[in-house]
Amino acid sequence: SQQGEEDPQALSIQEGENATMNCSYKTSINNLQWYRQNSGRGLVHLILIRSNEREKHSGRLRVTLDTSKKSSSLLITASRAADTASYFCATVRATNAGKSTFGDGTTLTVKP
Amino acid sequence: DAGVIQSPRHEVTEMGQEVTLRCKPISGHNSLFWYRQTMMRGLELLIYFNNNVPIDDSGMPEDRFSAKMPNASFSTLKIQPSEPRDSAVYFCASSTTGGTNEKLFFGSGTQLSVL
Numbered sequence: 013s014q015q016g017e018e019d020p021q022a023l024s025i026q027e028g029e030n031a032t033m034n035c036s037y038k039t040s041i042n043n044l045q046w047y048r049q050n051s052g053r054g055l056v057h058l059i060l061i062r063s064n065e066r067e068k069h070s071g072r073l074r075v076t077l078d079t080s081k082k083s084s085s086l087l088i089t090a091s092r093a094a095d096t097a098s099y100f101c102a103t104v105r106a107t108n109a110g111k112s113t114f115g116d117g118t119t120l121t122v123k124p
Numbered sequence: 125d126a127g128v129i130q131s132p133r134h135e136v137t138e139m140g141q142e143v144t145l146r147c148k149p150i151s152g153h154n155s156l157f158w159y160r161q162t163m164m165r166g167l168e169l170l171i172y173f174n175n176n177v178p179i180d181d182s183g184m185p186e187d188r189f190s191a192k193m194p195n196a197s198f199s200t201l202k203i204q205p206s207e208p209r210d211s212a213v214y215f216c217a218s219s220t221t222g223g224t225n226e227k228l229f230f231g232s233g234t235q236l237s238v239l
Contacts, residue, residue, distance in 0.1 A: 045227070054128075054215055054230030055167075100167065102228075111180060112157075112228060114167040 017115050018101060024121040031088040033118040035101030036081075042104045044077055045112065046086050049098045058086075058099075063106075093124045128231035130216050136237045142204040145234045148197055149218030157217040157228065158191055158201050167215075173199065206238045 019034045035044070043062045047055040061068045061077045061084065068075045074087040088095055098119045102112040129148040137143055149156050157172040171181040173193045181191070188207070193199040203210055213235050217228040 043226075047228075054232050055217075055228070056230070057227045060227060111169060111172065113169065114159075116166045 018099070018118040020118060021116070022119045022121070024123065025091055027091060027093055027122055027124050029091055031091050031095070031120055031122070033086045033099050033120070035084045035086070035115055037084075037101075037103045037115075038082065039103075040106040041079075042106050044075075044084050045102045045104075046073075046075060046084075047100045047102060047114075049100065049117070051097075055100065088120075091120075091122045093122050095122045096120060128216055128218050128229050130214075130231035130234050132234060133232065134235045134237075136239065137206055138239050139207055140205045141238075142202065143206045143210075143236060143238075145201040145214050145216075145236070147199045147201070147216030147231060149199070149216070150229055151197065153218035153220050153229070154196070155219045156193060156199050157219075158199070159215040159217065160212045161215060161233070162212045170201070203236075206236075208238045211236055211238050 017036050023031055025031055041063055043060055045060045046058045048058050049055045059070045059073055059075050061075050063079055066077055072089045077084045084101060098117045100114050100117045102114045104112050128150055131146045155174050158170040159167050160170055161167045168183055170183045171191045172179055176193045176196055189203055191201045213233045215230050215233045217230045219228050
């Protein structure tokens with residue numbers, strides 16, 4: 013099975029609200045990354061958090077990492093209709109550093 | 125930079141035919157990855173190369189699939205013979221590090237339909 017699992021599978025919110033997505037994984041990791049995929053397009057890297065970091069910010073994005081619980085969350089603040097996309101977490105294992113394993117993704121819909 | 129370039133964008137073929145997908149990574153990137161995306165299985169890593177050498181091909185589904193990287197600027201993924209269950213979006217991605225994977229840059233993908 014996939015290393016990462018996102019929760020929820022789908023999320024629908026109003027513009028201006030915050031969106032929170034969660035990712036759980038199974039093995040020790042070097043880092044965890046979040047990607048975004050618009051319909052019919054390739055994935056775009058959003059943010060990376062290393063295993064020794066607990067929180068990271070980038071613009072309206074906030075990522076947390078709890079290695080004891082093997083989980084991460086992605087918060088998008090003040091969402092916009094343009095944030096509508098699928099969001100994936102990807103883990104790079106400590107034992108196989110060249111390989112990113114993706115979760116199943118969360119589909120976010122932001123209603124104008 | 126033009127980004128990762130994949131061709132063709134769409135491919136429709138009949139069962140049993142050979143399919144070749146192509147990828148040009150970003151110049152200077154030394155790692156290249158082939159992923160397959162389906163609704164049922166999500167994003168699966170098929171194979172990745174570091175400095176043109178295949179490092180891990182454990183995700184290649186079966187012998188019908190093969191991948192090559194003859195030089196730093198070109199890679200192919202070949203399916204022979206193709207089957208309907210191979211229908212998926214195939215993505216190529218590249219990165220600069222290769223050791224500890226930092227950030228993948230994805231192409232726009234090839235939508236493959238095998239009839």
